[in-house]
């Protein structure tokens with residue numbers, strides 16, 4: 325047996341229901357129980373729904389084996405009480421971002437707010453550094469949380485400019501620069517996204533009800549990648565279209581294959597880690613929703629991309645010499661206007677109205693204005709000192725909680741004290757939300773929307789600039805695929821509850837690596853008792869491979 329292999333940690337950002345349809349690999353598809361969350365405005369293009377973007381907690385759970393109450397990455401962004409402003413989960417004042425191919429980019433990002441090491445970091449540390457850790461995504465927070473605090477190459481897209489980007493805390497590898505120069509994103513300018521299957525192969529209506537396409541596109545195929553102006557040069561809208569198209573997934577796949585070839589991943593002295601986060605599914609889901617032809621075609625094409633990637637790994641690394649884990653950081657809600665057509669209770673929970681109601685309720689109690697500093701997704705942050713006063717002011721607390729509960733679409737409201745230290749509780753809702761509560765970062769109050777109600781912070785009177793979102797404890801958000809394939813995996817389907825936090829402990833077990841804090845468990849039922857050659861199930865470390873040599 326050739327024991328060396330590449331560990332592929334793949335994550336899908338976005339919707340999930342069709343993923344099982346898209347996946348042509350052996351493995352397990354399981355239900356997860358971890359709560360995806362809510363959060364805040366993403367910093368860069370392509371556009372994200374305001375205040376309603378999912379937490380990277382799913383992504384970090386996939387990579388660390390811990391839940392947000394442990395790893396601390398509770399949201400894409402949260403209200404920093406000290407600075408009294410929103411901060412993104414990866415913004416690092418000490419880091420400086422750098423663009424590949426000579427381009428300059430702004431900001432600085434790292435995993436400094438992630439409270440635990442990623443599995444990839446532990447792998448590198450515990451195997452003596454021979455491991456190479458390489459990750460790619462369209463989103464900084466995805467590439468960064470997969471890799472951890474240090475890595476050989478962590479690459480994401482500066483969405484507004486189409487620049488492949490890294491940060492001063494990570495290494496740079498020449499092949500990324502070479503690839504970025506040889507294959508600029510703008511080379512896809514003028515291409516057109518058409519359906520890859522006959523029309524009859526797609527479910528549901530041709531036009532997704534309630535969808536809000538990126539600028540320059542409408543509700544029917546084909547979708548030309550010509551930006552807003554459709555001029556001779558790419559504009560910002562082009563890069564948004566690109567990220568919302570299968571061209572981005574195809575690009576990431578080729579980049580991953582190039583990494584395998586250039587670095588000889590899987591053939592070095594250690595177990596290498598390659599992480600690819602396909603962000604397009606998320607962008608398409610936000611714009612067109614889970615019942616659109618766009619999301620279906622994205623999955624059909626992603627399935628092909630994954631097939632190509634696995635074929636490439638078979639050729640370069642060898643089948644059986646690598647293990648793949650595939651999951652998602654969240655699902656998505658149906659577009660509320662689409663769901664309403666069924667007669668179900670569905671709608672939009674206006675966070676702007678909610679805030680006005682709560683402020684008004686506190687007026688008679690002389691808390692000053694604004695009493696609320698920010699509502700970011702589910703998290704309500706009061707102005708400094710207000711919540712401490714409220715805790716001993718029963719009448720005012722009752723008034724403000726009552727006002728929040730009266731807002732259409734609010735199902736439940738928790739106070740920070742209900743969530744701290746992950747209380748033992750019979751309520752699955754409260755348990756799920758407590759798993760995401762991190763003191764200091766989370767809000768003072770926590771709003772849970774009713775199922776099929778979309779939390780939205782669009783200013784009153786303005787149209788929503790996205791179709792739908794995610795970040796609730798309801799099943800359409802929680803239920804994500806979890807597939808394992810390759811070395812040490814026992815093919816089969818398992819129907820028990822699992823969470824993406826189980827991935828890292830499972831991979832760690834295969835590699836003989838120990839994770840310090842761990843909320844997930846080893847998916848022992850999915851691990852082969854012995855390999856075909858009769859060797860122990862543990863993924864061999866280099867020393868063992870050498871020792872086993874004749």
Ligand SMILES: [Zn+2]
Nearest residue numbers: 377378606610
């Ligand atoms: Zn999203």
